[in-house]
Amino acid sequence: MMSRAADRLKVVLNHLDGSHGNVRASFTSAQSVSHHHPQSFRYTLDTDILTPEQRLSYEENGFILIRNLVSAEDIEKFRKAFEQICKREVKVPGLVVMKDVSIAKSEFVEGEKAVTKLQDFQEVPGLFRYCTLPQILKYVECFTGPNIMAMHTMLINKPPDTGKRTSRHPMHQDLHYFAFRPADHIVCAWTAMEKVHRQNGCLVVLPGSHKGSLQEHDYPEWEGGINKMYHGVRNYDPNHSRVHLEMEKGDTVFFHPLLIHGSGMNQTEGFRKAISCHYASADCYYIDVKGTTQENISDEVKDLAFRKYGVDSLSFQDTWALRGRLVRGERTSL
Ligand SMILES: CCCCCCCCCCCCCCCCCCCC(=O)SCCNC(=O)CCNC(=O)[C@H](O)C(C)(C)COP(=O)(O)OP(=O)(O)OC[C@H]1O[C@@H](n2cnc3c(N)ncnc32)[C@H](O)[C@@H]1OP(=O)(O)O
Ligand SMILES: Nc1ncnc2c1ncn2[C@@H]1O[C@H](COP(=O)(O)OP(=O)(O)OP(=O)(O)O)[C@@H](O)[C@H]1O
Numbered sequence: 584m585m586s587r588a589a590d591r592l593k594v595v596l597n598h599l600d601g602s603h604g605n606v607r608a609s610f611t612s613a614q615s616v617s618h619h620h621p622q623s624f625r626y627t628l629d630t631d632i633l634t635p636e637q638r639l640s641y642e643e644n645g646f647i648l649i650r651n652l653v654s655a656e657d658i659e660k661f662r663k664a665f666e667q668i669c670k671r672e673v674k675v676p677g678l679v680v681m682k683d684v685s686i687a688k689s690e691f692v693e694g695e696k697a698v699t700k701l702q703d704f705q706e707v708p709g710l711f712r713y714c715t716l717p718q719i720l721k722y723v724e725c726f727t728g729p730n731i732m733a734m735h736t737m738l739i740n741k742p743p744d745t746g747k748r749t750s751r752h753p754m755h756q757d758l759h760y761f762a763f764r765p766a767d768h769i770v771c772a773w774t775a776m777e778k779v780h781r782q783n784g785c786l787v788v789l790p791g792s793h794k795g796s797l798q799e800h801d802y803p804e805w806e807g808g809i810n811k812m813y814h815g816v817r818n819y820d821p822n823h824s825r826v827h828l829e830m831e832k833g834d835t836v837f838f839h840p841l842l843i844h845g846s847g848m849n850q851t852e853g854f855r856k857a858i859s860c861h862y863a864s865a866d867c868y869y870i871d872v873k874g875t876t877q878e879n880i881s882d883e884v885k886d887l888a889f890r891k892y893g894v895d896s897l898s899f900q901d902t903w904a905l906r907g908r909l910v911r912g913e914r915t916s917l
């Protein structure tokens with residue numbers, strides 16, 4: 584109980600402090616792993632959900648993998664909902680449907696095979712149900728606390744590579760796209776909709792990179808082209824040690840928004856599917872990214888909002904406030 588109150592205080596202090604770090608790191612958790620060596624936690628809250636090992640692992644690595652969290656039946660339902668959208672059986676407000684850049688201009692690819700990514704499916708009940716699954720939110724709460732917003736939703740249908748290597752997703756930090764803070768109260772849930780492995784382009788992560796700061800992002804100079812908004816960390820070191828997250832259908836990884844990650848190309852004939860949601864504590868606050876490294880993505884998003892909706896008065900923060908949906912607790916700030 585004590586520790587829950589301490590965690591709330593941490594959030595408040597951080598809020599006032601603005602810069603994350605020192606204040607929180609000095610708190611000591613009551614639920615420490617060892618009684619003799621009290622452990623302080625920065626990236627996880629006190630709940631009875633994570634085992635001490637899982638908690639330490641997230642603190643150290645910036646991600647945890649939970650096997651078999653989403654049922655095959657639920658995944659089948661998400662797959663059906665995705666198919667319906669691709670066949671244009673339903674029209675959805677706000678939904679962004681992205682084709683791979685290497686097939687965008689081809690008139691021969693249609694339906695599901697043409698869609699690389701659905702974004703912002705908050706108005707598709709059959710897909711948004713993923714973001715409300717209790718077994719997912721149970722884990723999310725360990726990072727966000729009790730007031731939870733689903734800020735960004737995606738279904739990724741990584742296509743077989745056309746030979747131009749455009750099915751790759753460059754190494755990046757998701758925080759680059761976000762106009763809210765603090766980072767430690769944001770988490771991504773990413774669920775494999777089928778077996779994902781190195782061959783079909785599983786997630787690749789740099790363990791521990793969440794302890795660093797937000798880096799400069801830009802389009803990588805890739806010969807075969809690069810998808811819209813696929814920014815990568817500018818000074819990516821290809822020799823840094825990486826972990827390939829091979830997962831079975833239903834396995835779910837939760838990761839920190841500063842964790843550097845990407846995915847390799849899909850060298851199979853199948854479409855590699857995953858569904859994901861970025862959650863944030865509703866107690867987070869919006870920031871102005873003017874003059875920061877995030878200005879480039881902010882301009883691109885505002886430009887897209889203008890082309891899609893014809894409004895040029897939306898700020899980057901507005902685009903987030905309009906898309907975010909409360910999934911648990913109270914909508915306190917975001
Ligand atoms: C109510 C609030 C308003 C909200 C505003 C909307 C905001 C949406 C945005 C996204 C925010 C991103 C947040 C991400 C957060 C988490 C971290 C995730 C990391 C990522 O995944 S980043 C990558 C995300 N990518 C996108 O979001 C891409 C968004 N999609 C698009 O912008 C459009 O789909 C696109 C690519 C412009 C295509 O537009 P569309 O109208 O569907 O296509 P056309 O066929 O008309 O083509 C137009 C033009 O674009 C070229 N094109 C097509 N596909 C691509 C592509 N994949 N990459 C690059 N270029 C592409 C096409 O060839 C055409 O070119 P012309 O030269 O002929 O004009
Ligand atoms: N120059 C680069 N800048 C940014 N990210 C890169 C760069 N080169 C590769 N990556 C990223 O590194 C990750 C791994 O890339 P790669 O395509 O080599 O896949 P892989 O899983 O290592 O497969 P393989 O088994 O073929 O090596 C992907 O996220 C990829 O987009």
Ligand SMILES: O=C(O)CCC(=O)C(=O)O
Pocket residue numbers: 737739741752757786844845846857
């Ligand atoms: O599913 C993938 O390939 C990773 C996508 C990703 O990291 C993202 O869209 O932010």
Ligand SMILES: [Fe+2]
Pocket residue numbers: 755756757844
């Ligand atoms: Fe990402």
Ligand SMILES: [Mg+2]
Pocket residue numbers: 847
């Ligand atoms: Mg490689």
